Amino acid sequence: MSGPRAAAEQPEPLAGWRWWTGLAAGGAVGLFGLAGLLRDATKTMPLVWLAWLAGLLLVHDFVLAPLVLLAGRRLRKWAPEAWRWPIQVGLITSGVLVLASVPVLYGVGRRTQPGNASVLPGHYPLALAGVLLVVWLGVLALGIWSSTGGHRRSSSPRLSPAWRRRPSRRTRCG
């Protein structure tokens, strides 16, 4: 079951010329791509392609997303109100940086391009550690600013009442 928020939203009406035109046009473009993929089968290896596509989808839906939700839930229980958002920024930014750095950290490019010192020239574990340090120093600064009341002074008056009214003990997932 979806939460109360999602339930309140009306389902989109899948009818009318816009939907059917879009379906026909999008379907044609998609089938053009699929036909090309199958025609180039010796290069695209459709079964391997399908395994990657399905694998990425499953890893996202049933590994990555639940882990993020779990982390969000833990964070809401564990972190003080003023520190929640700064830590959220830190965790999400760090997670994205680590994911996007997997190819350079793994460094297989150095082996596929031997004798080319301009491929992957950096010391990436050290570089990533440095970037993460800067990110978490930013988190620290934001947290201190937020816990000393900085956010109340700066947030717009229109938002402030709702911010104060919101129940703080609600458990919510990030």
Added chain:
Amino acid sequence: MGPTFTSAARSERTTSMLGVAVGVLFGVCLATGLLSHLIQQPPDWFAWPSRPVWLYRWSQGLHVFCGIAAIPVLLAKLWSAYPNLWRWPPVRGVAHAIERAAIVPLLGGALLLLVTGLMNIGYWYGWGFDFIRTHYWTAWIVTGALVVHLSAKLPVLRRALARQHAAADMAGDLERRRFLITTGVAAGVLLLTTAGSAFTPLRRLAVLSPRRQGVGPQDLPVNKDARSAGVADKLDDPGWRLAVGGRVNRTVRLSLADLRARMAGPMGHAARLPIACVEGWSQEAHWRGVRLRDLLEEVGAPADAAVRIQSLQRGGYSSALLNPAHARDPDTLLALELNGAPLHPDHGFPVRLIAPSNPGVMQTKWLESMTVL
């Protein structure tokens, strides 16, 4: 029954805003990707101009760095729409079943595009399939699925982005704003630490990029070095000549000394031109050599001629077709020098082609022959 989702940051409005952002980023990637494809495999109706000089550099830089920025934005979009995965009942009829089924190629394909693109710029070819073909056809599949998805979600998008909706939920407003800022911070830090491989003002910050500006022989990165291209042994051959033939009045075979003599004379020309790799990195350098246009005139090639350039290298990317606009551009050079010194073997010694606004793979190195078509 699935999990419960109660984050105030999650709403139709959040999903719609992130959806628009993903749509813009993927739209830029599609347009620039198709453009790069057309430049490298031009149909009859397509003529890629040689000016402005920076056009390909910017187009391909946008392709790669919009793709990188799309990583956190797509993940945020999926986070905000994630409860829909658990919606019950899973389908409400045929149209709804089609709409949901289209999400499989849309989402799986989008993840595949980002993951293969990211791995490819890191020289990690760990999939088995050919990158270019698969990335290309997957892009069409994702585009088709995106059109279907958009035509289903357009009413939602319109409703969610309407002004009166904004005032409806103030607590949600703050949470949403914070979530969008977080996504922007993640994308921003990712760009700051990678985009300097193309965008010179940020070059010192590009510590997570697979390429660094200024790193390589003669302070310029190399895509393929002489040894792995299989040409290292052929470069010292004193019998080497550059053969110029095809639709010309007289065929010539030029030695390195012949080319140097022309560079010292009125055919000599220097230009600042970027090497712009399809993998997104680019860097401007100072090139000096023989102006191709003047050499074509010397051998009596027609003014509208295209030129096939052949490398000593064999196999993929060993030749390139230069269209008339590029062949006749005053800055297109048979380059003998880079940044004030003779070409390093990895940069194409004895002579390479350098033309404005072309992909790096078409800037053929280690020239063997030119055929006027």
